[in-house]
Amino acid sequence: MIVPSKNQKTYGVLHTENYFSFLGFCKKVNSDEIQKVDVYLDDVLIDTIIANKHLQKIEDIYELDGFGFSYDLHEKYVGQKSLISFRNHETQENLQNSPYVLIDKSNIGFNQYRFVHSLNNINIPQLENLFMKNSISIMFDEQTVEEKYFCDYIKDLCKRFPTVKINFITFYKKDGKLIKTIFSDYLQQIDTISPDSIYELARQTEIFLYTHINHMNLYYTLLKYSNEIICLDIRFRRNIIKDYDNEAQNHEIFINPLKYNLSNEEIKKYEHSFTRIVFERAYHKIIDTTYSINTTTDGIEFYFFERINLVLKNLDLKHFVIKNFFKKLRS
Amino acid sequence: MSKTNELEEIQQTLQQIFLANLTFFKQTNKNLYEKLVAFEKLNIENYSIEFIDNRFELINIKNKTTFYNKDPFIDAKNRINTFEFSNAFSLIKLEPYEKRNHYENEINAYLYINDFINNFANTSTEINKFIFIGTLLGVHINDFHDSINAKSYLIIEPNIEIFRLSMFMTDYTTLTKSAKLFFAIAENEFNFQKIVNDFLEYQEEYNNLIHYELSNETNKTIIDKLSLQFTQSSQMRYPFSEYLISLKRGFKYFLESKNKIINLSKNYDFLEKKKVLFLGAGVSLARNIEWLYTNQNKFVIVASSAVLKHLQILDIVPDIIILIDGQKDCMLDQFNIKKPIYENSTILCSIKIDEDLYEIIKDSNVFFMQNSLELFRNFGFLSGVTVGDIGTDILLRLGANELYLLGVDASLDSKTGKTHIGTHSSSRKINLNTSSNSINFQNNIIYVKGNLQEEVPTFMEYTEMIEHLSAKLELLDKSYKIYNLSDGAYFKNTTPLKIENLPLENSADIDKIMLKDFLFSSLKQINKQQLNSLDIKEIQKERKILKKLSSFNNIEDFFTNFKNLEKTISYSIVINILDTYFKLILPYYTFLKNKQDANEILTSQLNKILNDFNSIYDKISNKI
Numbered sequence: 001m002i003v004p005s006k007n008q009k010t011y012g013v014l015h016t017e018n019y020f021s022f023l024g025f026c027k028k029v030n031s032d033e034i035q036k037v038d039v040y041l042d043d044v045l046i047d048t049i050i051a052n053k054h055l056q057k058i059e060d061i062y063e064l065d066g067f068g069f070s071y072d073l074h075e076k077y078v079g080q081k082s083l084i085s086f087r088n089h090e091t092q093e094n095l096q097n098s099p100y101v102l103i104d105k106s107n108i109g110f111n112q113y114r115f116v117h118s119l120n121n122i123n124i125p126q127l128e129n130l131f132m133k134n135s136i137s138i139m140f141d142e143q144t145v146e147e148k149y150f151c152d153y154i155k156d157l158c159k160r161f162p163t164v165k166i167n168f169i170t171f172y173k174k175d176g177k178l179i180k181t182i183f184s185d186y187l188q189q190i191d192t193i194s195p196d197s198i199y200e201l202a203r204q205t206e207i208f209l210y211t212h213i214n215h216m217n218l219y220y221t222l223l224k225y226s227n228e229i230i231c232l233d234i235r236f237r238r239n240i241i242k243d244y245d246n247e248a249q250n251h252e253i254f255i256n257p258l259k260y261n262l263s264n265e266e267i268k269k270y271e272h273s274f275t276r277i278v279f280e281r282a283y284h285k286i287i288d289t290t291y292s293i294n295t296t297t298d299g300i301e302f303y304f305f306e307r308i309n310l311v312l313k314n315l316d317l318k319h320f321v322i323k324n325f326f327k328k329l330r331s
Numbered sequence: 332m333s334k335t336n337e338l339e340e341i342q343q344t345l346q347q348i349f350l351a352n353l354t355f356f357k358q359t360n361k362n363l364y365e366k367l368v369a370f371e372k373l374n375i376e377n378y379s380i381e382f383i384d385n386r387f388e389l390i391n392i393k394n395k396t397t398f399y400n401k402d403p404f405i406d407a408k409n410r411i412n413t414f415e416f417s418n419a420f421s422l423i424k425l426e427p428y429e430k431r432n433h434y435e436n437e438i439n440a441y442l443y444i445n446d447f448i449n450n451f452a453n454t455s456t457e458i459n460k461f462i463f464i465g466t467l468l469g470v471h472i473n474d475f476h477d478s479i480n481a482k483s484y485l486i487i488e489p490n491i492e493i494f495r496l497s498m499f500m501t502d503y504t505t506l507t508k509s510a511k512l513f514f515a516i517a518e519n520e521f522n523f524q525k526i527v528n529d530f531l532e533y534q535e536e537y538n539n540l541i542h543y544e545l546s547n548e549t550n551k552t553i554i555d556k557l558s559l560q561f562t563q564s565s566q567m568r569y570p571f572s573e574y575l576i577s578l579k580r581g582f583k584y585f586l587e588s589k590n591k592i593i594n595l596s597k598n599y600d601f602l603e604k605k606k607v608l609f610l611g612a613g614v615s616l617a618r619n620i621e622w623l624y625t626n627q628n629k630f631v632i633v634a635s636s637a638v639l640k641h642l643q644i645l646d647i648v649p650d651i652i653i654l655i656d657g658q659k660d661c662m663l664d665q666f667n668i669k670k671p672i673y674e675n676s677t678i679l680c681s682i683k684i685d686e687d688l689y690e691i692i693k694d695s696n697v698f699f700m701q702n703s704l705e706l707f708r709n710f711g712f713l714s715g716v717t718v719g720d721i722g723t724d725i726l727l728r729l730g731a732n733e734l735y736l737l738g739v740d741a742s743l744d745s746k747t748g749k750t751h752i753g754t755h756s757s758s759r760k761i762n763l764n765t766s767s768n769s770i771n772f773q774n775n776i777i778y779v780k781g782n783l784q785e786e787v788p789t790f791m792e793y794t795e796m797i798e799h800l801s802a803k804l805e806l807l808d809k810s811y812k813i814y815n816l817s818d819g820a821y822f823k824n825t826t827p828l829k830i831e832n833l834p835l836e837n838s839a840d841i842d843k844i845m846l847k848d849f850l851f852s853s854l855k856q857i858n859k860q861q862l863n864s865l866d867i868k869e870i871q872k873e874r875k876i877l878k879k880l881s882s883f884n885n886i887e888d889f890f891t892n893f894k895n896l897e898k899t900i901s902y903s904i905v906i907n908i909l910d911t912y913f914k915l916i917l918p919y920y921t922f923l924k925n926k927q928d929a930n931e932i933l934t935s936q937l938n939k940i941l942n943d944f945n946s947i948y949d950k951i952s953n954k955i
Contacts, residue, residue: 029621061753063617
């Protein structure tokens with residue numbers, strides 16, 4: 001047997017980010033020579049990648065300066081029960097934690113993992129114009145749904161917007177049963193959906209209600225790429241509109257107003273009110289100047305209902321707010 | 332009476348009080364008395380008591396500043412009237428503990444404390460222990476006592492001259508008749524800590540809320556100093572339940588394991604004249620993992636279990652693994668690695684280790700070490716703060732006289748604020764730029780002397796480990812060469828050495844197979860295979876003690892019995908563990924106002940602990 005000298009030894013570790021996305025590193029001992037990594041699916045070579053990235057997570061764990069790689073399994077392989085291996089291109093040695101058994105459709109969490117995976121590589125042109133008029137989507141979350149105020153809110157939405165459809169996004173059948181039980185009086189309006197990708201979700205959504213930090217990635221993805229879906233954060237309940245404004249005092253809109261096509265005069269005109277700058281200004285620009293927001297009035301009423309009312313009724317206003325505010329947040 | 336006569340009379344009175352105090356200190360506090368006499372001989376006068384505007388004033392002679400600006404007797408009354416109950420050091424928790432260091436199906440100290448905290452709706456408002464931080468002229472001290480009637484007082488004054496002046500105005504002899512007094516006057520750090528400790532050890536059951544009065548702002552830093560010492564001396568840092576675990580698991584492993592327990596009470600030469608490299612879980616190890624891979628055969632590699640995952644990256648197999656922690660999940664995680672990394676190693680582990688972990692490693696060469704208590708007398712036991720200092724201690728006892736430390740950082744990484752190597756489950760990044768005003772033993776960052784840098788950031792908790800290790804290394808003679816290769820904290824009596832300056836070209840490779848056999852046969856020579864007559868006698872003694880303690884009608888009965896046994900028996904594991912239980916629990920017990928509730932909780936806990944002891948000793952007795 002030929003044992004490589006200690007200086008020729010290569011090594012590396014594979015980490016699974018989610019079930020179809022991988023991170024890792026590959027390196028030669030006492031050398032900065034960049035290594036290649038072969039990716040095999042059931043012993044068939046499907047890719048060769050270069051381990052030359054600076055990945056914070058990998059560098060933090062292994063005290064490396066570079067030598068990282070990331071890999072997203074192509075959509076066409078998702079769903080097959082296969083063994084994926086990452087091997088050093090030169091030595092054909094498996095990296096630590098490789099091979100790895102991919103999950104297939106029989107796995108209970110498969111739909112959810114596939115959906116999460118679809119957030120990794122967004123085809124922007126495919127996503128940006130997809131939407132479904134009068135559809136509100138909410139990621140199902142057991143904890144939130146158990147809150148009485150939340151259930152009452154959804155029921156109230158159904159009453160106030162009888163032509164609107166409300167989709168709970170869930171990947172587990174048991175959640176569907178729970179939703180049907182809780183909202184048994186509104187089954188005509190409330191539905192559950194299990195999208196296999198963000199595109200599928202976008203096809204069924206006009207407003208995405210952001211309810212829990214766990215769904216931040218999805219929220220920001222829609223925020224960043226969609227021209228048609230408006231994302232409204234309803235995580236916080238405040239008494240009056242001014243309370244929301246106070247918490248938004250250090251918002252980027254005040255630090256870098258130019259980015260939001262906003263002048264200092266306008267900030268003054270709307271009295272430094274975040275709510276007024278985003279919505280009243282949009283109304284004035286798109287519809288007419290008669291509309292005004294009283295910031296001492298009910299915060300829940302505005303943030304949980306009136307915002308929805310404004311964007312559902314006025315397509316141009318929705319586009320203006322998305323273009324001039326929401327899309328800028330992540331640019 | 333004329334003004335002059337009046338003043339003379341006052342002076343006479345002050346003189347009498349002073350002399351009475353001096354005599355009192357001569358008889359009761361030699362250290363303080365000698366300090367006062369020595370100070371008088373120096374003829375220093377920076378402060379004076381003046382009688383102006385019909386009142387006394389303490390004056391700084393040099394800058395003419397005054398301390399009171401009002402009649403000190405009125406000041407005393409004001410202090411009492413405005414005293415806030417919240418001016419207290421809390422030596423107990425007031426909110427229930429979250430899950431911590433939990434042992435499933437075992438007695439857990441934090442849950443025992445929570446039993447009391449959950450009844451804190453009605454707590455005692457008595458002030459039993461009190462601290463005067465600074466005396467000024469001390470006029471308020473007796474007034475405070477009249478008001479609060481505490482059982483003991485710690486009187487702190489960093490300035491001996493001010494304290495001496497207080498001896499003219501304050502009759503300490505009266506105070507001592509109805510309370511125990513502790514004086515920390517112009518003490519150095521070491522003596523200060525000792526006196527505070529004596530104060531804590533006196534009537535420990537009242538170490539719950541200790542109130543204080545701050546004489547003036549100049550002494551404010553003493554509050555932080557006391558806070559830190561109270562935190563460091565907390566019984567929760569190593570509570571009684573940890574000893575119970577050691578006892579229970581220790582006997583189990585003694586009965587079940589192949590190699591049993593090694594004698595650590597002596598020094599051996601097994602590792603003499605060998606280059607021994609001890610690996611800790613500091614960031615320095617991760618930075619030098621390739622160097623370690625390249626040179627692994629030049630050393631006897633000793634790994635703390637926390638680094639195994641990192642060694643796995645390059646398939647580095649340690650010759651010795653040291654395993655100390657008794658926790659389950661984090662330790663199982665450390666062994667969530669390929670078997671070849673540990674199956675051929677010599678594993679030295681604490682008798683406290685988790686039972687599921689034991690199942691994983693039991694087929695390797697496992698030798699046990701007594702931890703924090705001696706199941707078997709004269710067999711030595713581990714003591715220390717972290718695996719870093721404990722591991723070094725073990726290696727020194729096994730004869731390592733050329734020892735290299737890598738990853739024994741005892742610090743945060745000075746650039747990134749990382750606490751451990753990234754593969755360690757506790758690894759996190761600390762923001763080194765944040766400062767905190769409050770003392771938090773586990774999170775506060777302080778800077779200590781660095782090994783390869785001038786200074787490095789570390790947690791207060793680690794400073795104790797640094798001191799512990801330094802104290803151990805300081806005692807070594809010149810035949811020991813300890814090289815610290817880590818970019819972390821400096822330890823006394825070690826040689827800081829950059830890894831690139833370590834010449835290894837001429838070092839021969841070690842035959843690891845021979846080494847393994849040698850270690851095995853050497854350790855076999857010092858392990859206890861069976862119980863001897865002394866062990867059996869000790870076990871029988873403990874059983875007798877348990878029998879005497881187990882039947883009690885009420886708590887008072889129990890304490891009488893316990894104190895009698897404590898006085899008459901020189902060494903008993905049961906008594907020692909119960910003593911640590913009381914040290915932890917009684918401050919909570921006395922804090923509850925409703926004594927019936929408190930007695931019920933205490934009785935129930937005592938019964939559980941005694942049952943636990945009984946079942947442990949029944950099992951071992953059955954094997955005699």
